[in-house]
Amino acid sequence: MLDIGCGGLAEHAARHNDAQVVGLTSSREQAQLARECCAGLPVDVRLQGDRELDGRFDKIASVGMFEDAGRNNDAAFFDTAARLLKEDGLFLLHTIGPSADSPVNDPWIDRDIFPNGELPNAERLAQALRSRFVFEDWHAFGPDYDRTLMAWWANVEQAWPALADAGYDARFRRMWRYYLHCSAGSFRSRHDDLWQLVLSHPGGRSETYRAPR
Template identity: 40%
Template sequence: MTWVWQNLLHRMLDHLIQEGCLYVVMPTGDVCRYGDPGCDQPVTVRLHTPATPRQLVLNPELALGEAYMNGSLTIDADDLQGLLATVVRNARKSDAKRTRWQKLSQHARDALRGLAQNNIITRSRRNVAHHYDLSGRLFDLFLDSDRQYSCGYFREPDATLDQAQSDKKTHIARKLMLEPGMSVLDIGCGWGGMALSLAKTHGAHVVGITLSEEQQAYATKRAAQDGLSDRVQFRLCDYRQIAGTFDRIVSVGMFEHVGLPHFDDYFATIHDRLSPDGVALVHTIGWAAPAKATNPWIGKYIFPGGYIPSVSEVMTAVEKKRLWAADIECWRLHYAYTLRHWYERFNAHEHAARALYDDRFVRMWRFYLAASEQTFRHAPQAVYQFQLTRSVDAVPLARDYMYPHAGMPAVDRPRPVLVSDREQGTS
C-alpha cells in the first residue's frame, strides 16, 4: 500500500505547489519535484517511514508538524523556514484545489470550532497551564528582557526586540490616555511587564490577572523587587471572576485564549468593569478573512483551546455589549518580525532548551515559531488593537494624542473636556 499513499501525496502536492520549488524524497527513494522548475532555491524534504505519506494525505495540517517533531520528515540544511514559507504561501492560493477529504475535514473542524473553544473556567486553567506553566527558563531563552510574550511594535523593521517591545508598551499607554492615580485592570497580565510599566512610568494602580501559577508568582516577585507592591498586585483569577470598576482596562495577547462561545462573556466583563468614561485596549491576533478553525497541530501541541478570531467576530461581540470601537489599528508584519527574533534567539540557545526538555520538544518549539512567522508573512493574519469605550466622548475626536513623537501633546497631558450635543442644547 505504500505506493498508493505516495501516489496520493504526489497528486496532492502537484496541485498545491505552484510557487517556489519543492523536492520530496519518498520512503521508497523516488524523488518528486513540484512547483517552478526554474527555481534556484529548492527545498528538499525527505520522508523516512512508510506511514508518513499516508499521514500527510489524511491530515496534512497535523501530520506535517508531527513528522518534523518525530524525525520521520527531515529537511536538507534544516531549512524549516523555507519549507513552511513554500507551504503557507501556496496553501493560501490553492484552497479550491484541496482534495475532497481535506475539504470535508476542514468543514468539520469549522462546524465544531464552537465546541472545541468552550473554555469554561476549569478548562481554561488547564489550557493555560499546558503552555504558560512551562519552565520560566525556556521563555528566557528567546523573549526580551521584560518577557513580553506578544507582538512587538516595529517602528523600523531593523529595530531590536527590546526596543520593539518597549515601543509596544508606550504605544498602548498612549491609547489608554493614562493619568497618575488611575486604576487599571490588566487581563492576562503574563509575567507582569505591562502592569509594572504602567505603574512605574505612568503612576497607575494596576491589578493584573492570570491563570498561570508560574506567571503570577514571577510577576509578584518582580513587583516586590521594583518596590511597586503598593501599586501593583497580581491575582490568580479568571476574567469572569474579577469585581469592581476600573478607569482603564488593557488586555494584550489574551483574547486568543477566550474561545468563540465566550466572546460575549469577555466583552461583557470589559463593559461592566470599565468606568463610564473609561478606556479599554484589546490587543489580539486576528484574521483579515472569514473565520476558520484552529490549526489542529497548534491546538494539540501549543495552545489547546486557542482560537484566532476574524475581525467581524470580534466586532459582532463588541456591538452586542454596546461598546464603542473608538479606534481599530491593524499591525501588518509586526508579529512576523517579532517571531523571527524569537526563532533566531531560540535556535541560538537550543542546547539549553534541550537540557530542559528533549530533542522532540526542541523541534516542536522551532516548528511553532517558524510556522507562526510564515503565517503572518503569507496568510491573511495580523495583530489588531481595539480601543473600546462605553461613552462616545471618552477619547478626543482626533488621533493626534497618540503621537507625541510627531510634535503632538504627550499622553499624560490633561485631555480637553468634550461637550456633548445635549449639553450644547442641540438635537
C-alpha cells in the same frame, strides 16, 4: 489599570507610567513569574478570573489572551469588561485574527501549542463589540509581529544551552522552531494579522481619543 491575562504589560505600565495595576491570570506559574517581575511596584497580581472581580478601572487591557477565550465566551468577556470599565475609561484589546474565517483549528497547534485556542476574525469582533463599545481605533500591524516572532526565535537559539540544561530536549527545540517560523510566515503573507482595538463606553467620553502613530 486592569491587565487581563497579566504579565509584562503590568510591569511596564507600573514602572514607566506610574500606573496602579491589578493583574489577573488563571495560571499559577504566570502569577508567580508576574509577582517576581513586579516586586516593589504597585501591581496586585491575582490568581482569578475577570468575572469574579469587582470595582471600576480607568484603563483595561487584554493582550494576547482573547484568542484563548473561545467564541462561546465572547458575550460574557465583553460584558465583564464593560462592567469593570469606568464611564470615561478606555479598553485596549490586543488579539491575533485571520484575514478570513478559519472555523477549523490546525490539529497540531490545537494539540501541542494552544489547546482550544481560536482566532477571532474581524466580523466576529465587530458583532460582539458594536452593541457594547465605541470603536475609537482599530490598528493592524501584522508585519511587525513577523519580526517579533523571528526575534523570539533568535532569543531561543541564543539561550538554548541554558534551556537544554533546564531540561528542554531536541524535540522541543524543533517544535518551537517550526511553530515560530510557521507563525511568522502567516503574518508575512498577511494570512493572519495582529490588531489593537481601543474601545470606550457609548457616550462616556467627552474628549476625542487621539491614536498615537
